Amino acid sequence: EQGLASETWEGYVDWRNRPALRRKHGGMLAASFVLAAEVMENLAFLATASNLVTYLLGHMHFSPARAANTVTNFMGTAFCLALLGGFLSDAFCTSYLIYLLSAAVEFLGLVVLTIQASAPSLQPPNCNPTRGPCEAAVSGGKAAMFFAGLYLVALGVGGIKGSLPAQGAEQFDEGTAQGRKDRSTFFNYFVFCLAFGGLIAVTFVVWVEDNLGWVWGFAISTATILLSIPVFLAGSATYRNRIPIGSPFTTVAKVLCAAIFSTRGAHNAVMDMSTTPPRMSVREESKDEGDQVFVLKAAGENPSRRRSGFLDRAAQRKPIHQALACTAEEVEDVKVVVGLMPIFLSTIMLSCCLAQLNTFSVQQAASMNTKLGSLTVPPASLPIFPVVFIMVLAPLYDHIIVPFARKVTHTESGITHLQRIGIGLLLSVVAMAVAALVEVKRKNVATRAGMLDSRGPLPISFLWIAPQYLFLGSADLFTLAGLLEFFFTESPMGMRSLATSLSWASLALGFYLSSVLVSIVNSATGSGSHKPWLSGGSLNHYRLERFYWLMAALSFANFLHFLFWAMRYKYRSSKRSCTR
Secondary structure (H helix, E strand, C coil): CHHHHHHEEEEEECCCCCEEECCCCCCHHHHHHHHHHHHHHHHHHHHHHCCHHHHHHHCCCCCHHHHHHHHHHHHHHHHHCHHHHHHHHHHCCCHHHHHHHHHHHHHHHHHHHHHHHHCHHHCCCCCCHHHCCCCCCCCHHHHHHHHHHHHHHHHHHHHHHHHHHHHHHCCCCCCCHHHHHHHHHHHHHHHHHHHHHHHHHHHHHHHHHHHCCHHHHHHHHHHHHHHHHHHHHCCHHHCCEECCCCCHHHHHHHHHHHHHHCEEEECCHHHHHCCCCCCEEEEEECCCCCCCEEEEEEHHHCHHHHCCCCCCHHHHEECCCHHHCCCHHHHHHHHHHHHHHHHHHHCHHHHHHHHHHHCHHHHHHHCCECEECCEECCHHHCCHHHHHHHHHHHHHHHHHHHHHHHHHHCCCCCCCHHHHHHHHHHHHHHHHHHHHHHHHHHHHHHHHCCCCCCCCCCCCEHHHHHHHHHHHHHHHHHHHHHHHHHHHHHCCHHHHHHHHHHHHHHHHHHHHHHHHHHHHHHHHHCCCCCCCCCCCCCHHHCCHHHHHHHHHHHHHHHHHHHHHHHCCCCCCCEEEECCC
């Protein structure tokens, strides 16, 4: 029996629900199928999202502000629904099954959008804005069909984002140094694959949408997400799938209720745990900043348990009902989750900055000269700048920067997760300041050329937009990869998928915050005889540069907020259990 246990992965099964074998399941080969599926999934998603503003303006007759808000709300909802995908993966189904179901839902949504784009009777009548005002934006049944398809896509994307990163990360043995290094490499290349799928989306597919029509663009996205399913299934024989252990919210709710309602008096938490022998787990000790040394320890010896606090009362006091009896380990798990929240909240402002890549930045580029020699570049292809930079930087970071940092710091990680996140947040401040300066130049060109009221391209190259894309792309690489790995490694075993989904939830709240900020700014600046900063039919009359300066100031304040919590954060000393 002991020999059988040493040959299997404890807590994992294969795709047929049989115990996962160490010699057969897991490893980089299994993770490579996840990476391939992510390329295709993100291609389908970004092919729709990156150019959606153009579709809404030209085909659905939305105003620029409403089109921007629609896109940010769609992307925000998609990323927010990642929490649902992560929750289901932890509580009820494996992340393997959640991916397959979510891909099917996204496919269905894209089919609806393709059908609508192919039938003129399901769209508002075509019009030429230069010859007069267009008919009002799409409404009624046509609008219902559009939003139904759009948010089915959002639901599918959310489920995939909430399950796929954890599915890949679970393939590595964190009980070994090589397994932890391979897992870090996986997260770096996961972001690389996000960028690779995005590269194809914002170049080839966007060109198809602008030159051959949105029917072909939606059709490519539909075919790609459908093809991702057999690609993902091809790795079924190699996956080790973590067994769901119940709703993580149950543990959180129980500990919170026990802390609030438990009565005074000693509660023998040690006795509650005495029915099982001490479990050995991996301990991570910090000698210096970022130094991570792993040694075996008993699970009940977490030094953080010596710190008393509100949540500790759940294990230290007598519960009012036996159902609220909590072990010290359950309390520690909830304390870890609570400790992650300030870091999570600190990244929302960066996501708000990233939202500008798909809204106002695209509209800026659309008003400029988008020709490169004889080639006309579609404005929605501008994200090619951060995408290419991420694809170049990700391998450099993993194979050059991190090994060099390991030699300099003499640590396993080289650069800690929080250091990566902090670099990304600082780059977002620079990006917003650069964006403001570029907008000032763009409007000065429009004024000198007498083209403030013209819909024609301004005599300034769209390449001036590239720097803000490059800085935001760099910020995205550092922060997203750092967040994914940070939440995965720091979270309790039963909350891994849900915790990893917080990275996407940060993006979701950032997109929502962008919409809220636009509304607040317009309300605050449109009082009296003053015109709101971000309203009207022409971007040339917007005060976009002021909005970008506001974003830069808020981003800097957010960076200081992050530093406050990051300098106080203690990496979790108790890691996952392992058998020896």
